[in-house]
Amino acid sequence: MAEIKIDWHERAKDLRIDGRAFIDGERVDALDGSTFECFSPIDGRKLADVVNSKAADVDRAVVAARSAFKDRRWAGLSPRERKQTMIRFADLVLAHKAELALLETLDMGKPISASLSVDVNSAANSLRWFGESIDKVYDEIAPTADHTLAMITREPIGVVGAIVPWNYPILMACWKIAPALATGNSIVLKPSEKSPLTALRLGDLAIEAGIPKGVLNVVPGFGPEAGTPLAMHLDVDCIAFTGSTGVGKKIQIMAGQSNLKRAWCELGGKSPNIVFADCKDLDKAAAASIGSIFYNQGESCNAPSRLLVERSIKDEFVKKLLTHLPDYQPGDPLDANTTMGAIVDCGQMENVLKYIESGKSQGAKLRAGGERVLTETGGFYISPTVFDDVTNDMKIAAEEIFGPVLSIIAFDTEQEAIAIANDTEYGLAAAVWTQDLTRAHMVSRALRAGTVHVNSYDEDDITVPFGGYKQSGNGRDKSLHALEKYTELKTTWIRL
Ligand code: NAD
Numbered sequence: 001m002a003e004i005k006i007d008w009h010e011r012a013k014d015l016r017i018d019g020r021a022f023i024d025g026e027r028v029d030a031l032d033g034s035t036f037e038c039f040s041p042i043d044g045r046k047l048a049d050v051v052n053s054k055a056a057d058v059d060r061a062v063v064a065a066r067s068a069f070k071d072r073r074w075a076g077l078s079p080r081e082r083k084q085t086m087i088r089f090a091d092l093v094l095a096h097k098a099e100l101a102l103l104e105t106l107d108m109g110k111p112i113s114a115s116l117s118v119d120v121n122s123a124a125n126s127l128r129w130f131g132e133s134i135d136k137v138y139d140e141i142a143p144t145a146d147h148t149l150a151m152i153t154r155e156p157i158g159v160v161g162a163i164v165p166w167n168y169p170i171l172m173a174c175w176k177i178a179p180a181l182a183t184g185n186s187i188v189l190k191p192s193e194k195s196p197l198t199a200l201r202l203g204d205l206a207i208e209a210g211i212p213k214g215v216l217n218v219v220p221g222f223g224p225e226a227g228t229p230l231a232m233h234l235d236v237d238c239i240a241f242t243g244s245t246g247v248g249k250k251i252q253i254m255a256g257q258s259n260l261k262r263a264w265c266e267l268g269g270k271s272p273n274i275v276f277a278d279c280k281d282l283d284k285a286a287a288a289s290i291g292s293i294f295y296n297q298g299e300s301c302n303a304p305s306r307l308l309v310e311r312s313i314k315d316e317f318v319k320k321l322l323t324h325l326p327d328y329q330p331g332d333p334l335d336a337n338t339t340m341g342a343i344v345d346c347g348q349m350e351n352v353l354k355y356i357e358s359g360k361s362q363g364a365k366l367r368a369g370g371e372r373v374l375t376e377t378g379g380f381y382i383s384p385t386v387f388d389d390v391t392n393d394m395k396i397a398a399e400e401i402f403g404p405v406l407s408i409i410a411f412d413t414e415q416e417a418i419a420i421a422n423d424t425e426y427g428l429a430a431a432v433w434t435q436d437l438t439r440a441h442m443v444s445r446a447l448r449a450g451t452v453h454v455n456s457y458d459e460d461d462i463t464v465p466f467g468g469y470k471q472s473g474n475g476r477d478k479s480l481h482a483l484e485k486y487t488e489l490k491t492t493w494i495r496l
Pocket residue numbers: 163164165166167168172190191192193221222223224226227228231242243244245247248250266267268269300301302400402428466467468472473477
């Protein structure tokens with residue numbers, strides 16, 4: 001069959017974008033009428049006026065969510081009914097794939113090919129997987145000392161507050177929405193002010209799928225104005241947060257100070273990618289190292305931004321790495337062949353450029369990139385940047401840059417590699433490249449990270465938990481482990 005080529009620029013012209021909040025099953029304006037302008041990082045074009053939610057709007061969403069929870073219009077459905085509705089929701093997301101992918105790319109700047117093949121597909125898969133799982137989870141009967149019946153059941157927490165970042169907008173939203181809905185909760189979601197558009201569309205599609213009104217609410221707005229009132233709200237039962245470590249710490253305080261709501265956070269990273277001299281396939285390791293740091297313009301929490309290479313092969317390996325750079329040059333995100341898109345906004349681009357300057361001034365050797373790429377249409381682009389001769393105490397190795405910057409650090413021994421890898425406040429992900437099975441196991445075990453890849457970097461599956469050690473967070477998204485987080489445990493003693 002001939003491949004159908006879509007002119008995404010033409011499609012973008014016809015796109016109608018609704019920036020209103022989604023509360024109690026309807027698109028609504030802010031109570032004070034206020035909006036903010038949402039711009040595309042691709043070319044700086046204005047996409048929409050988006051509702052600028054404040055405490056009163058958040059409260060309105062929480063009231064709707066509480067009312068839906070109280071009358072059990074969703075929680076009271078059987079697991080099978082919830083499952084069927086969530087599968088319809090997933091199907092609708094896929095049916096609107098082109099529109100959602102286009103919105104995602106325009107809003108956030110990632111290549112359209114990634115939005116289509118990864119983000120929207122994975123978002124739908126998350127809704128489907130959690131929906132399908134919920135009629136396969138059993139409660140427990142405890143083996144009590146005197147045979148008294150004690151049932152241990154899981155119940156929905158109630159009203160879930162979810163706050164998500166801008167780098168994988170629809171996917172991060174669905175990683176929260178899917179387990180929250182599957183377990184029967186109501187949810188108020190605050191997307192990032194930098195990329196709120198696909199989350200808002202999820203509200204419309206949820207209603208179309210048959211999820212009752214008030215169960216899913218989306219309040220776009222800024223962190224302090226909309227996120228804080230959600231985290232502080234006395235009638236919100238838990239907060240599921242994904243974002244930076246700095247804001248995550250504030251969320252934990254807010255959750256404790258308000259009503260001791262449960263809060264869990266998925267936070268930043270500075271992940272080590274360790275290549276030993278006995279790696280079987282250095283070409284594969286080089287391609288994967290480059291592909292995974294520059295995917296999503298380096299704006300991934302688990303990006304392997306510290307490349308630790310055994311000194312004896314370092315020069316050879318760096319040469320191999322550089323041959324892959326032409327595959328990741330920034331281009332028009334609406335071109336289906338582009339592999340690297342725009343940085344999310346001007347502020348983030350400037351942050352990344354500042355880090356690049358600090359790398360130069362602290363003595364790291366710039367091997368490639370290091371500058372803004374100007375295009376005819378404007379927008380915010382940075383060339384893939386590689387620093388060699390980095391030491392782990394330099395700013396570019398110690399801090400999360402969240403942009404297309406790779407730091408290469410040499411090591412001599414296995415113990416030194418482990419020490420450098422763990423010498424960070426973060427612990428989200430890591431990789432080990434070796435053909436020595438014992439070393440693979442020993443090093444994986446020694447690494448303080450929530451995910452360790454051996455001889456690869458790109459595995460991803462909804463069936464495995466994703467989250468961090470140390471200051472990369474204290475929760476887990478995905479898998480049945482995430483499902484548990486959205487439930488309360490109840491013990492019921494029954495004497496007959
Ligand atoms: P951020 O912390 O600035 O913002 C995240 C969300 O929190 C946004 O919706 C924002 O509006 C909101 N927020 C900001 N200040 C707030 C406040 N005072 N009160 C309440 N809410 C507030 O993060 P970001 O720049 O949007 O995203 C990038 C960060 O997210 C990176 O550190 C990245 O590593 C992390 N991240 C982690 C994961 C993971 O699964 N571990 C996934 C994606 C992104």
